[in-house]
Structure formats: C-alpha cells, structure tokens
Amino acid sequence: MSKCEKCAFFFPIPEGDMDFEPGKGDCVRQQEDTKGKFWLSRPVFENSDACEHHRTQIN
Amino acid sequence: MGTTERTTRLKNRCRFKHVAGGEYVDAGVKAGVERARLITQSHKENIGEPNCVIRAKGLENILSNITVHIQDDELIVGANTEHPDYFPMYPELSYFATLDMVESQYCDHKDEMREITEYWKPYTIQTKGEKYFTPEEIGIMYSATTIQPPMFVTAFSSIVPTYESVLEDGLLKRIEEVEKNIANANASLRKSPWNAQENLHYLDKLDQWKAMVIAMKAVVGWAQRHARLAKIMAENFLTDAKRKEELLEISDICRNVPANPARGLRDAMQSKWFTYLLCHSIERYSSGYGQKEDKLLWPYFQKSVIEKSDQPMSREEAVELFECERLKVSEHGSTKGRQLREFFAGSNDLFILTLGGINPDGSDASNDCTNAILEATESIITTEPSISFRWNEIGNTETKQKVFNCIKKGFGFPSIKNDEMNTQQLIKYFNVPEEVARDWALVLCMSPGITGRRGTQKTRSEGGSDVYPAKVLEIALTDGFDEFFSNIQLGPKTGDGAEFKSFEDVWNALKLQLRFAIELGLRSKDVGRIMESTHLSCPFISSIDDGCVEKGMDANALAEVPNPWHNIIGGSVVVIDSMTAIKQLVFDEKKYTMAQLVEALRNNWEGKEEMRIDFWNAPKFGNDDAYADAVATKYYDLIADEWKRNTTYSGTYPLPLAQSVAGYIVNGPKTAATANGRHAGEALDDGGSSPYMGCDKNGPTAVLKSASKINASKYKGILLNQRLSTVLMNSDAGFDLWHAYMKTWHSLDIDHVQFNVISQEDMKAAQIEPEKYTDTLVRIAGYSAKFIDLARYSQDTIIARTEQDMASGS
Numbered sequence: 001m002s003k004c005e006k007c008a009f010f011f012p013i014p015e016g017d018m019d020f021e022p023g024k025g026d027c028v029r030q031q032e033d034t035k036g037k038f039w040l041s042r043p044v045f046e047n048s049d050a051c052e053h054h055r056t057q058i059n
Numbered sequence: 060m061g062t063t064e065r066t067t068r069l070k071n072r073c074r075f076k077h078v079a080g081g082e083y084v085d086a087g088v089k090a091g092v093e094r095a096r097l098i099t100q101s102h103k104e105n106i107g108e109p110n111c112v113i114r115a116k117g118l119e120n121i122l123s124n125i126t127v128h129i130q131d132d133e134l135i136v137g138a139n140t141e142h143p144d145y146f147p148m149y150p151e152l153s154y155f156a157t158l159d160m161v162e163s164q165y166c167d168h169k170d171e172m173r174e175i176t177e178y179w180k181p182y183t184i185q186t187k188g189e190k191y192f193t194p195e196e197i198g199i200m201y202s203a204t205t206i207q208p209p210m211f212v213t214a215f216s217s218i219v220p221t222y223e224s225v226l227e228d229g230l231l232k233r234i235e236e237v238e239k240n241i242a243n244a245n246a247s248l249r250k251s252p253w254n255a256q257e258n259l260h261y262l263d264k265l266d267q268w269k270a271m272v273i274a275m276k277a278v279v280g281w282a283q284r285h286a287r288l289a290k291i292m293a294e295n296f297l298t299d300a301k302r303k304e305e306l307l308e309i310s311d312i313c314r315n316v317p318a319n320p321a322r323g324l325r326d327a328m329q330s331k332w333f334t335y336l337l338c339h340s341i342e343r344y345s346s347g348y349g350q351k352e353d354k355l356l357w358p359y360f361q362k363s364v365i366e367k368s369d370q371p372m373s374r375e376e377a378v379e380l381f382e383c384e385r386l387k388v389s390e391h392g393s394t395k396g397r398q399l400r401e402f403f404a405g406s407n408d409l410f411i412l413t414l415g416g417i418n419p420d421g422s423d424a425s426n427d428c429t430n431a432i433l434e435a436t437e438s439i440i441t442t443e444p445s446i447s448f449r450w451n452e453i454g455n456t457e458t459k460q461k462v463f464n465c466i467k468k469g470f471g472f473p474s475i476k477n478d479e480m481n482t483q484q485l486i487k488y489f490n491v492p493e494e495v496a497r498d499w500a501l502v503l504c505m506s507p508g509i510t511g512r513r514g515t516q517k518t519r520s521e522g523g524s525d526v527y528p529a530k531v532l533e534i535a536l537t538d539g540f541d542e543f544f545s546n547i548q549l550g551p552k553t554g555d556g557a558e559f560k561s562f563e564d565v566w567n568a569l570k571l572q573l574r575f576a577i578e579l580g581l582r583s584k585d586v587g588r589i590m591e592s593t594h595l596s597c598p599f600i601s602s603i604d605d606g607c608v609e610k611g612m613d614a615n616a617l618a619e620v621p622n623p624w625h626n627i628i629g630g631s632v633v634v635i636d637s638m639t640a641i642k643q644l645v646f647d648e649k650k651y652t653m654a655q656l657v658e659a660l661r662n663n664w665e666g667k668e669e670m671r672i673d674f675w676n677a678p679k680f681g682n683d684d685a686y687a688d689a690v691a692t693k694y695y696d697l698i699a700d701e702w703k704r705n706t707t708y709s710g711t712y713p714l715p716l717a718q719s720v721a722g723y724i725v726n727g728p729k730t731a732a733t734a735n736g737r738h739a740g741e742a743l744d745d746g747g748s749s750p751y752m753g754c755d756k757n758g759p760t761a762v763l764k765s766a767s768k769i770n771a772s773k774y775k776g777i778l779l780n781q782r783l784s785t786v787l788m789n790s791d792a793g794f795d796l797w798h799a800y801m802k803t804w805h806s807l808d809i810d811h812v813q814f815n816v817i818s819q820e821d822m823k824a825a826q827i828e829p830e831k832y833t834d835t836l837v838r839i840a841g842y843s844a845k846f847i848d849l850a851r852y853s854q855d856t857i858i859a860r861t862e863q864d865m866a867s868g869s
Contacts, residue, residue: 019284028291039291042124048251
C-alpha cells in the first residue's frame with residue numbers, strides 16, 4: 001500500500017520547529033466551495049497509509 | 060464595500076456565523092469535532108496529572124494536531140476549528156450545552172460526539188458545580204426566569220486577554236522567565252536547612268509554571284504550522300506572483316509572532332489575533348473582544364504607517380488591514396447553548412472593542428490609529444466587532460466626527476460611554492491607580508475593566524451573569540410562585556399581592572425577591588469560580604499575565620484587580636413604570652385595589668381594557684416626569700444597595716449593570732402581564748434607562764433629564780438606547796446637532812448612550828423585501844445585528860422605539 005511519504009501533498013516538518021518529530025510532516029490540500037478556495041494542513045507521518053486524496057509525487 | 064478589491068471580495072464571500080431564532084443563518088455552518096476529539100484523547104492519557112498540566116497537555120494536543128487553514132485573499136490567518144465554516148465544541152465545560160449541540164442539525168459526528176459527551180459528564184464544571192445546590196435551586200436557576208442559569212451550565216464566559224505582554228515580550232522571552240522561576244523554586248526547595256513554611260507553596264506553583272511552559276511552547280509551534288502552510292501554498296499551489304509574495308510575508312510574520320515581540324502593525328495584528336483565538340475560543344470559550352485597540356496598536360501603527368521604520372505600509376493598507384480584521388471576526392464561530400443563541404438574536408457572539416478616551420498621562424488618546432479603525436468600520440459595514448467610544452471632554456473633534464459618521468449610517472455603534480465617570484468608578488470602587496484606570500476598555504457589552512499586562516478580568520465568574528427584574532416583580536405579587544411560565548416556586552414566600560395594604564408592602568416584597576435572586580446568582584458564580592480554578596485551569600491565559608507568572612497562579616484563581624459586576628437585564632423600566640402606576644392608581648388615587656390589579660394581571664387584562672389603559676397612561680419614565688422619575692431613583696438606589704450587601708470571590712461587593720442584550724425580547728414571552736399596562740408575552744424595555752417602547756413623548760432632552768436622575772456612578776453601566784431621525788442626522792447640520800446633544804448628555808453625568816438611525820419606512824420595506832437590505836444594521840442593546848436576520852417580533856420592537864428629533868429643542 002502507498003504511504004504518505006510518497007504523496008505530493010506531504011511536506012516534512014523542518015528540524016528545529018516546535019512540533020518536529022522524525023518522519024512527521026504536513027499534509028496540505030487545496031479545497032474549494034461556493035465561498036472560495038482555502039488550504040488545509042494537518043499533521044501526518046510518512047509511514048502512514050495513503051488516504052483517498054493521495055497523489056504520488058512526480059520527480 | 061471594502062476600500063480595496065480584496066476586502067470587497069472577502070466580504071462578498073464572508074462565512075458569517077450569525078444566529079436568528081437560536082439557529083445559524085448560513086446553511087454551511089457546522090460543529091467542528093477536532094477540538095473535542097483532541098482534548099478528550101489527551102485527557103484520557105493524562106489523568107492523574109495536576110489539573111493545570113492536564114489542561115496544558117490538552118491545549119498542546121489541540122494545537123499540534125488540529126487542522127489549520129488559510130483562505131484565499133486573507134491577510135490575517137488562524138481560526139478556532141478545522142474548517143472555515145465550523146465552530147468548536149467544549150465538552151469539558153457544560154454537559155447540557157454540548158448535548159444540545161450534538162443533538163442539533165449542526166453536528167455530523169453524532170455517535171463520536173455522544174461518546175465524548177458521556178465521557179466528560181463526570182468531569183464537566185457543570186457536574187462539579189451542581190452538587191453545591193439543592194434540586195429546588197437548580198430548578199430555579201435552570202428555568203432562566205428570574206436569573207441567568209449559572210456559568211457552569213451555560214459555559215458562557217468573558218475575558219480581556221493581556222495582549223500587551225504578548226506583543227511587547229513575545230512568548231520565547233516569557234518561557235525563559237517562567238523557566239527561571241522554576242529553577243529558583245527548585246533551588247529554594249533544596250536549600251539547607253529545610254523550611255516547610257518557606258517552600259511548600261512552591262509545589263503548586265511548580266505545576267502551574269510547568270503547565271505555562273507547555274502551553275506557550277505549543278502556541279509557538281501552532282504559529283509555526285501556519286508559517287509552514289503559507290510558505291507551502293506560495294511555493295507549491297499558487298501562481299499569482301503578488302499573492303505568493305503576500306503568503307511569504309505571512310509566513311515570515313507567523314515565524315516571528317507570537318514567539319517574538321511584534322515589529323510593526325502586521326506582526327501586531329497577527330499576534331493579537333492568535334492571542335484572541337487562544338484566550339477566547341481554543342483554551343476555553345469566552346465571549347467578547349475586550350481591548351483598547353487604538354492604544355494597543357498605536358506603537359506599531361506609528362512604526363509602520365507614520366515612521367515607516369518596521370513593516371512599512373501606507374495608511375490605505377492599514378485601513379485594509381482593519382477591514383480584514385472586521386471580516387475575520389465576522390467569520391468567527393462560537394458555540395453556545397440555545398438560551399444564549401436566542402439572547403444574541405441576529406448576532407454571532409458579543410465582540411466589543413473600545414476606542415478613544417485619554418492616555419495615562421491625561422492627554423487625548425484618540426489618534427490616527429483610532430481614525431483608521433473608524434474609517435475601516437465605516438467602509439466595510441459589518442455588525443462585528445461592535446465599538447464603544449470613550450467620550451471625554453478633551454477628545455478631538457476629528458475623531459468624534461468619524462464616530463458620528465458611523466452612527467449616522469445606522470450601524471448602532473460606536474456606543475458612547477462617559478469616560479470620566481467610568482475611569483473614576485475604577486479608582487473609587489476597585490482602588491485602581493489612576494494611570495491604570497485611564498486605560499480601561501469594556502470587558503463585554505458595557506462593563507469597564509482594566510487592560511494591560513496583568514490583572515485584567517479573566518472570567519465571567521468575576522463579572523457578568525444576570526437578574527431579570529420584571530419577572531422578579533411578577534412573583535413579588537404572587538407569593539414567589541411563577542404561575543405564568545415555569546409553575547415553580549421561584550423565590551421566598553413574600554405574600555399574596557392582593558393582600559398588600561401599602562406601597563411599602565409592594566416595595567418590600569420586590570426587595571426580598573430581588574435579594575433572593577441576586578444572592579443565588581452571585582453564589583452560583585462564586586461556586587463556578589472555584590470549579591474553574593480547580594478543574595478548568597487556563598495555563599496559556601495565565602502565562603501571558605505578569606501577575607500569574609510572578610505568583611505561579613492560575614488566571615481563574617487570581618483576582619489581582621477585583622472587577623465584580625452583575626447584570627440586571629431588560630425589564631428595569633417595566634418595573635419602574637409598573638411601580639409608578641401602582642403607586643398612583645392603587646395607593647395615591649385609590650382608583651383600583653391590589654386585589655383587582657393582581658386578578659387583572661393574572662388574566663392578562665382580559666375584560667379589563669379600560670383598566671389596562673389607565674395603567675398604560677400612568678406617568679412613565681423618560682419624560683422628565685418627577686413622579687415617575689422619583690420611583691426610578693428609588694428603584695435604582697435599591698438595586699445598588701442590594702448588590703452592596705454581598706461580598707464576592709474577589710473580596711468586595713459587585714456593582715450592578717443595567718442593560719438588556721436581547722433579553723428584553725427573550726424574556727418578554729416568559730413574563731406575565733405587568734402593571735405598566737403591558738400584555739403578557741410582550742417585549743420588555745430594551746435597557747437600563749431606555750424608556751419603554753413608545754412611552755417617551757417629550758423629546759430627547761426629557762429622556763436625558765430622566766436618565767440623569769439615576770445616580771449612574773453606583774453602576775458599572777446603565778444602557779440608554781435612542782432612535783434618531785435619519786433626515787436630521789444626514790442633514791448639513793447633523794453633526795453640529797448631534798455634538799450639541801452629546802455635550803448635554805455628558806454634562807448631565809449619564810453613563811451611556813447608543814443610537815439607532817434608521818427610518819420607519821426602511822425597516823418596514825426591509826420586512827417586505829429583505830434581499831434589498833442585506834447591509835441594514837440596527838442596534839439591539841449591547842450589540843448590533845443585521846435587521847433582516849432578526850425575527851419579526853424583534854424587528855417590531857425596534858420599529859416601536861420612539862424616533863427622537865434633536866432639532867425640536869425639547
């Protein structure tokens with residue numbers, strides 16, 4: 001199964017930030033509704049199983 | 060319309076969270092679950108720790124894990140929930156309030172939230188507080204008839220955060236200070252020889268300080284999450300170069316504050332907003348927007364806008380930032396139980412900031428930051444935040460003209476408070492040094508309290524909660540029993556009104572019923588205060604108060620500067636007019652007996668229309684009528700004396716505050732017919748010295764003269780609503796006439812005044828075609844609302860207010 005680590009929406013937390021933990025990152029997604037666009041960020045770990053929004057990184 | 064394309068767009072898509080009839084108006088509004096879920100998870104993992112540490116770890120879990128978001132166009136970022144359409148829930152506060160929300164249409168996660176609600180039941184401050192009251196007392200309080208239900212069941216609170224310490228110090232410096240206190244305490248505990256008297260007090264302090272450090276570090280981390288999100292958006296999601304630049308600046312700001320001191324106005328606004336969210340809706344729920352904003356932001360406004368030395372910006376950009384702030388507040392959602400949602404008809408919550416007045420050195424405090432805030436208020440047109448302006452003799456005319464501009468547009472605010480009177484009150488009653496007293500701001504709708512780095516009001520158990528006087532008079536005539544609404548014994552047995560032989564008999568029954576209601580209300584607040592101190596520590600709020608840091612105390616427990624007050628909500632003038640009519644028609648003229656009156660009221664005047672008209676035509680307060688005004692003076696002196704008999708948690712007696720919020724609407728249907736000729740169920744009067752709807756017939760000066768006969772200095776505030784002519788206010792002479800009116804108001808030593816400036820025709824047209832009047836605002840009592848968001852019943856109470864013609868000269 002794919003892991004968050006390989007997701008285009010996974011961004012590792014920089015070392016030195018208060019909530020830094022090895023393997024921890026921000027899952028950032030764009031949403032849009034009738035009132036406009038907004039971006040959500042929630043913490044995930046790179047070894048978590050991919051969710052329905054998973055998009056594999058292209059690089 | 061905003062002054063820029065951005066704020067116009069933001070307003071057009073604003074996710075308002077107003078309520079009407081106890082329900083949210085916008086269809087998309089939902090209850091967020093992440094806060095409740097995260098605090099519950101943490102609570103389960105940390106049971107056994109001291110309460111302050113449990114609470115700090117709960118906050119840490121929320122801030123580290125809640126979904127954060129940034130919306131398009133935003134310049135100020137951060138919210139209290141996982142989605143911009145949501146409001147948070149607080150299962151640790153009130154079981155009833157949470158359950159009400161969980162079972163409502165707004166909660167999509169019912170099973171999970173029911174489980175969370177049940178988990179918290181034994182730990183809520185409701186459960187902890189209820190056991191100190193008899194079932195009969197609980198029944199009286201929860202019926203919301205003579206007094207407001209206690210804070211441990213409404214979960215309603217208010218606070219003035221110590222913003223200054225965050226903006227001036229930054230949290231990293233404060234963490235260092237607290238860690239020094241911990242090190243010093245540990246060293247003292249290990250000194251030889253052992254001295255218990257000198258050291259055992261450190262045990263609790265060490266817990267408090269440890270909790271403060273956990274909380275402050277979590278806050279810095281939460282701001283960093285916003286900094287990362289803004290940067291990720293700029294670098295990965297957006298193509299517009301200008302917005303990318305803005306987001307990188309937002310990222311830089313969130314890296315800097317609240318960890319460090321604010322550099323300029325953008326830092327200060329963001330740091331203030333983060334602090335607001337934490338103190339008012341993340342660590343716990345508290346209503347209000349208490350701050351002296353033009354004083355707080357003035358140093359940063361000077362640096363950025365005037366000197367352009369830090370975060371330089373144009374004045375237009377500053378006005379845009381203040382517009383963004385108003386829209387951010389408009390989007391902010393609060394969770395309240397049904398009674399409070401109904402109490403704030405047409406509103407989202409109570410948000411009141413304070414401007415004007417004088418500086419600690421006695422100079423005029425209105426500055427160009429004041430003017431920019433007022434200009435933004437005038438242009439963006441939102442009901443929130445409301446503004447109170449401190450009217451001081453020396454205040455400059457330019458700023459007063461801008462205050463007038465907002466009022467004449469019909470916003471209903473700024474409301475005006477007498478600066479000298481309110482400053483003196485803090486000095487006289489609460490021993491506040493004069494230079495500190497001069498920095499006062501309203502805590503919530505109308506009560507002044509200090510601002511600054513320490514000693515501000517932290518909880519509504521210090522000041523707030525309500526007595527409902529019209530209902531109290533009703534039961535004073537029925538031996539303390541509520542025949543009309545709750546069918547329970549609401550107060551002591553003070554006799555059947557039909558048997559009263561003198562006006563003093565009526566007066567004495569009213570006094571004893573008031574006494575019971577006041578004492579039960581105050582006791583419930585103080586019991587709540589102990590529950591808050593013991594079970595609801597607020598380590599972040601404590602960490603930003605210099606007094607709490609110095610003393611190692613929780614903010615709920617420390618009452619460094621007492622500020623006790625208690626509301627008397629809607630109905631005071633119904634009582635005054637009723638007692639006046641009883642005095643004249645029953646005891647002076649002997650036209651009717653008390654038995655006839657009690658029977659007529661019990662039957663809602665049915666078959667007694669002629670008698671009702673007699674009572675309706677008796678002298679009324681608000682007409683400079685000596686007979687009615689003498690009763691008003693006697694009533695208000697009684698209220699002040701009754702409050703003065705008590706001593707509250709903070710060691711002194713509370714001052715009463717006469718106002719109504721929307722209590723005059725909500726409590727009307729619970730109140731039987733009254734002796735002022737009012738039918739059962741009809742609205743009460745809309746404030747402390749506002750004449751009853753349509754009963755002030757002798758012009759605006761007569762209203763002011765009546766109001767001036769009440770000794771307002773014994774009160775935290777006495778609300779006066781006035782409706783002014785739109786034609787006159789918008790005429791060339793409008794400002795001069797209003798300014799002359801205000802000078803008269805000030806010279807008469809009246810505490811407060813606020814205005815509705817909207818025509819009868821516009822209100823009636825808005826009832827027929829509401830879609831054409833989306834920006835029409837009206838003043839309810841302590842707050843404003845969109846006219847079209849009000850229920851028809853509430854709209855009609857505004858229409859029924861007398862429109863005063865200031866040019867009449869009477």
